[in-house]
Amino acid sequence: MRAAVPSVPAVLCGSAGLLLLLLRWRRWRGLWRKVKEARERQERGLEQMDKAARSFRQQHPSVNMVSILSLSLPELSKKIQDGSLPPEHVFYAYLGKALQIARETNCITEYMEESETQLQHTKPGEKKGLLYGVPVSIKDSINCQGHDSMLGFVKNIDKPVAEDSVLVQVLKRQGAIPFVKTNVPQSLISYDCSNLIFGQTCNPLLYTRTPGGSSGGEGALIGGGGSILGFGTDVGGSLRFPAAFCGICALKPTGNRLSKKGVISGISGQKSVTAAVGPMAKDVESLALCMRALLCEDMFSLDSTVPPLPFNEEVYSSTQPLRIGYYETDFFTMPSPAMRRAVRETKQLLEEAGHTLVPFELTNVDYSVYNLCLRGMFADGGATFLKNFEGELEKGSLGVFLWLAKTPNWIKTLLSWITKPFVPRLSNVIRSMRANTVEELWSLHHEIEESCHQFIAQWKKLNLDVMLCPMLGPALLIGYPAKLSVAVSYTMLYNSLDFPVGVVPVTLVTDEDEEELKNYRGYFQDWWDRTLAKAFSSAEGMPVAVQCVALPWQEELCLRFMKEVETLVTKKNMIV
Structure with a gap:
């Protein structure tokens, strides 16, 4: 019996299918090659950091790096300004520390080698900005000339941007030296920090926990001490999660208080929920110094959509007692025992300091x-x-x-x-x-506008200055944020309202918190609530923060409230 001969159409279809598979394979191989090249560039950058830091230490063995790294931003800035601390000592101290934290947590995606050139061009006697000589870290999605803004997407590799974002331009004019870019989750729409190109970033305080996201690389680097000042973005908590999870401070300003020109969004054109760009640092005074520097004529002239509102020193430095609203839960995401305790203890400290605390009923x-x-x-x-x-x-x-x-x-x-x-x-x-x-x-x-007006009306009826709120914590186990998108309720509310919000760490998870967590059921007792309980667990010693909220355009009052909380918590810990 003679074998059947394939028809011409069948042969053509088979050949076309084979060609399609071949083209797809070649394309995928090309994409993987780009990933490999990006990883190799990341490694070369870290090696360059290592070489530069070691060379400096060999040439200047007497420089006390530990002493430099122990200074707060205001202290460090003052010493650089008065000439008692050379900028290169500061730069290489942080370069070495940043390298260490990057090796431990995988938080840095790119070393900006031109930072060394900028450092060399920092001349004695020239006009000094408020951030003169300060090395700063920058989130991947904030454009820096000559560098990629990848957002964890392979398609964005090897596409260096032509111009600095306005934020980076102003930082440079204020004398700051951007020196590294930091990791983000793919697409930014996540509060974990992992992508195919660079992998998972870990929390510097406990490697099994997430550093938060989407500014997770910033949180890890600053939380580990590898950067004294960094910048991220926030459309649902992306500054606040990393700050809270890594035990540092952050400020999400009103959406347009700082320029977003040259800052890449995860969902371009989306205007319903307001994004913001803001600073992250170890303490509140550092955030205040940063805002003083950024709210300058350069910011307003480079981006005329930013209202020309310079930093209001009188509001920030006021010592008048505050009338503070507060709530312990949003009745949507049940707070962990440590979250609830953080609000209660902070409330008590504020009352003892002479402030008035007023319950605020959060609805819907x-x-x-x-x-x-x-x-x-x-x-x-x-x-x-x-x-x-x-x-x-x-x-x-x-x-x-x-x-x-x-x-x-x-x-x-x-x-x-x-x-x-x-x-x-x-x-x-x-x-x-x-x-x-x-x-x-x-x-x-229209509904979003009305909800904002109603919220403000309730605020005004209680005659509040600011509000004390829970912040999700402690840091979740790696991988859990992807399963728990509903847990953004405590943060995203204030993006919808477009209020300025700061995060301040106030306590650590205790054994008692862990014991109480065993009874955690959640408000819905569904899969999400059960998963959240697991994600919170085994976090003894991890930081827990609170949120400090003010009305729109009142960043200075927000910072003043944050400073009050920070000061009271520090005093309490010193007594203990």
């Missing part, structure tokens, strides 16, 4: 999370976010989320309806991911 947070925050972030059904992942090698931990973004509205509606009786929170998340019409989006924007 679940509605805000689903219908204002999540729906606002993904008002196009996730289409813009989804485009970021086209052609990428890996989708990280966002597979289900991206599948949902691809799904038509009618399927989302059906899934939301099916899951509602069994997993109501999942049902609401699915529903909030529906694509909106223009009319629906405008209605949403």
Whole structure:
């Protein structure tokens, strides 16, 4: 019997399929080559840091690096300004320490070698900005001329930007020396810190915990002592999570108090939930010095959309007693025992210091999370976010989320309806991911404005100056943030409202907290609540923070309140 001869169409189809597979394989091989090159560049940068730091130590063996690293930013800046501490001593002290923390936590993606050139051009006697000679670290998504802003995407490798962001331009004009860029999670829309290119960043205080995100590299580097001042962004807590998880301070300003020109967003064009760029440092006074430096004529002239509001020293330095609202829970994400204790103990310290504490009743947070925050972030059904992942090698931990973004509205509606009786929170998340019409989006924007006015009206009715709020903590185990997107409720609320918020560490997790955590059930007693309890566990000794909130454009009052909290906690710890 004669064998069947394949038809011409079958041969052509088979050949086309084979060619398609070959082209796909070649493309994937090219992408992996780019990843390898980026990792090699990262390693070369670390080796260059090591070489430069060792060379300096050999030439200047008497320089006390430990002493330099122990100084606060105001102390360090003063010594540089008066000439008692050469800028190169500071630079190489932090270069060596940054290298150590990078090796331990994988927080640095790129060394900016031109920083050494900038240091050499720092001349005695020239006009000195407020940050003269201060080495600063920069989040990956903030543009620095000649360097990639990758956001964890392979497609962004080897695409150096042509111009510094306005923030970096102002920093340089104030004498600061940007010297490293730091790691972020793929897409930025996460409060962990991992991507395919550079891998996982660890918490410097405990390597099994996440440093937070999306400014996680900054949190790890500063928390480990490898940078004295750094900059990140925040659209749902991305400055505040790393600060709280790594035991440092951060300020999320009102969205437009500092320029975002040249700062890359995870979801370009999204305006419903307000993003902000802000500083991170070990203490509040460092943040205040930073804001003094940035709120200058250069900031306002380089970006005319930034209101020309210089730093209000009178408000920051005031000692008048404050009227402070507070709450222990948002009734959506049950606080861990340590979170609740952090608020209670801080409240007591503030009352003992002569401030008035007033209970604030937080209502409808679940509605805000689903219908204002999540729906606002993904008002196009996730289409813009989804485009970021086209052609990428890996989708990280966002597979289900991206599948949902691809799904038509009618399927989302059906899934939301099916899951509602069994997993109501999942049902609401699915529903909030529906694509909106223009009319629906405008209605949403109106609703966001109204919710802000109502919140302010409640604030004014109680005659409050500021607010004390919980901050998610302690740091979750690595990998858990991807499973617990609903836990952003404590932070994202203030992006929706566009209020300035600061984070201050106030306590550490105790054995008693751990024991009490065994009874943690959550408000919904669903899979998310059970998972959050696991993510919190075994964190004895890890820091826990509070949030300090002020009304829009009142960053100075926010910082003043943060400073008060920090001072009282420090005094208490000294007595203990």
